[in-house]
Amino acid sequence: MQQGARKDARTRSEKERERSSIILRAPHTPLIWFPCTNIYTVMEFSTLTPEDFGERQAVSGTPRGVTFVEDLLLVPSKGNETSGVSARSATSLIIAVCITALYSLICVVGLLGNVLVMYGVLRYTKMKTATNIYIFNLALADALATSTLPFQSAKYLMSTWPFGELLCKVVIGIDYYNMFTSIFTLTMMSVDRYIAVCHPVKALDFRTPAKAKLINVCIWILASAVGGPVMVMAVTKVTEKGSTACTLRFPEPEWYWDTVTKICVFILAFVVPVLVITVCYGLMILRLKSVRLLSGSKEKDRNLRRITRMVLVVVAAFIFCWTPIHIFIIVKTMVNIDHQNLLVVACWHLCIALGYINSSLNPLLYAFFDENFKRCFRDFCLPHRSRSEQSSFSRARNSTKEPASVCASAAARRAPA
Incomplete structure (x- = not known):
């Protein structure tokens, strides 16, 4: 009896040590897991293929999919493991087709719309205002982001990354450039509107096309502080299944730098800019409520309010589309969530789609809220x-x-x- 009790106690002790230890990748444990800290890194959205569902790998990638395994939809249930291969193949095909269809629509609308915006600003002399030059910068970043979607669609359909390491670096780099240039440009547009509304005298000197162009150049230089290193770290690697993945290779310890990167991106590309934007529009609202006539004429005043309203809508659309992905990434970095929950996976795909949809939504907002862009679109079409x-x-x-x-x-x- 005593020997049996000692044996049971020894067995329980061994199991507890196994749970608290670090589980390295093995054929039946396809993830790198740190249960003591609940911190782990996984392959990101834009480098995964539907065939990889059910796996985690110690890599990270682009901001739109920096920390989630999107292939968990294909994990067979415990009661259906015998048909796991066939179910996985069918589901991966459905997911690949759906993603390709959605990306194709976003790519066509986004590329066409943003190219038209840039064409209108470059072509027509009176469109070269400070606000429209910022809009040109935003359209350029969005056009670059949507131009990468055909490569990602092909990756999903082929279940591998077939374009080599150079294009891998370009695609991941563009994703980070788009995120930082977009939010920095929107922040400067909000500051520009604040100066125009609350400090009209200073606006005469600050709000010039030349200074707007200089600020746009500075925005791209700041974005390069992140985009440059990301392009250097982007690599292609062959997975255990023989497919090629496009991902980021962090220095050791990889999980630590991956987590630090996500937190820094969240603060610098979301929290700080949103705070600045909120303060600017809060002060503008107080100003607009306290003064009936901002400028010397009703027509100029009406135009000023119209442009301010358009910029506010564009900023609100960006925050609405990007808040879910940032929150999801931070929550998943800090908390061990259930990756096999279909609702969780569906929410993740929705967050990813919203991030890309924003790149194709802005031209529609310009056409709807700004008569000048509407006329230019009509003149072109x-x-x-x-x-x-x-x-x-x-x-x-x-x-x-x-x-x-x-x-x-x-x-x-x-x-x-």
């Missing part, structure tokens, strides 16, 4: 109608001496009526 309207407009302007259209090119404005 319907050139014949635009020319006939421009001819009628020129005749009317010749008789009424009205100002030229914002979207009329410089050559058209110089031409005689």
Whole structure:
């Protein structure tokens, strides 16, 4: 009896030591786990293929999918392990097709819309205002982000990364550049609006196209402080299944630097900018409520409020689309969540989709809230109608001496009526 009790106690003690120890990767334990600290690192969204569902690897990657295993939808249940291979194959195909369809739509809308925004700012002289130059910078970052979606779609369909290490570095680097340049640009747009509304005298000196261009250059330099090292750390590696993954290789200890990176990105690319934006718009709201007429004329005042409202909507859309992914990453970094819960996985995919949707949403917001962008989009898409309207407009302007259209090119404005 005593020997049996000692044997049972020894067995329980061994099991407890196994639980508290660090479990390294093995054929039946496909993850690197730190149960004592509840901190682990996994392969990120944009480098995983649907065939990798159910695995965790000690790597990290792009900000939109920096810490989650998206392939958990394909983990067979304990009661259905015999049909795990067939179920995994069918589900991975469905997921790959759905992701490809969604990414294709985002890519087409995002690329076309953001290219049109950049075209409008570059083409038409009167569109080159300080606010529109910031919008150009935002459209450039969004266009670059959406241009990577075909590569990610191909990766999902092929269940591997077939484009080599150079494109791997470019795609991951663009993802980080997009995140930092977008939020920094929106922060400067909010500061620009604050100065225009609350300090109209200082705005005459600060809010110039030349200074806006200089600030845009500084934004890209700041983003390079993160984007450059990320491109250096981006590598391709062959998984145990023989497929190629595009991911980040952190210095040792890898889990520590991965966690530090996520926290720093959360603070620098989300918390601090959102606080600055909130303060700027809080002060602007107080100013708008206390003063009925901000400028010397009602028309200028109406235009100022309209632009402020458009920038606020664009900022709100960005915060709405990016808050879930940032919160999810931080929560998952600090807490061991259930990765096999389908609701958790579905929420993760929704967070990823929202991050990319924001890149294609901004041009639609410009067209909806800004009449100048709306006219420029219409002029580009319907050139014949635009020319006939421009001819009628020129005749009317010749008789009424009205100002030229914002979207009329410089050559058209110089031409005689």
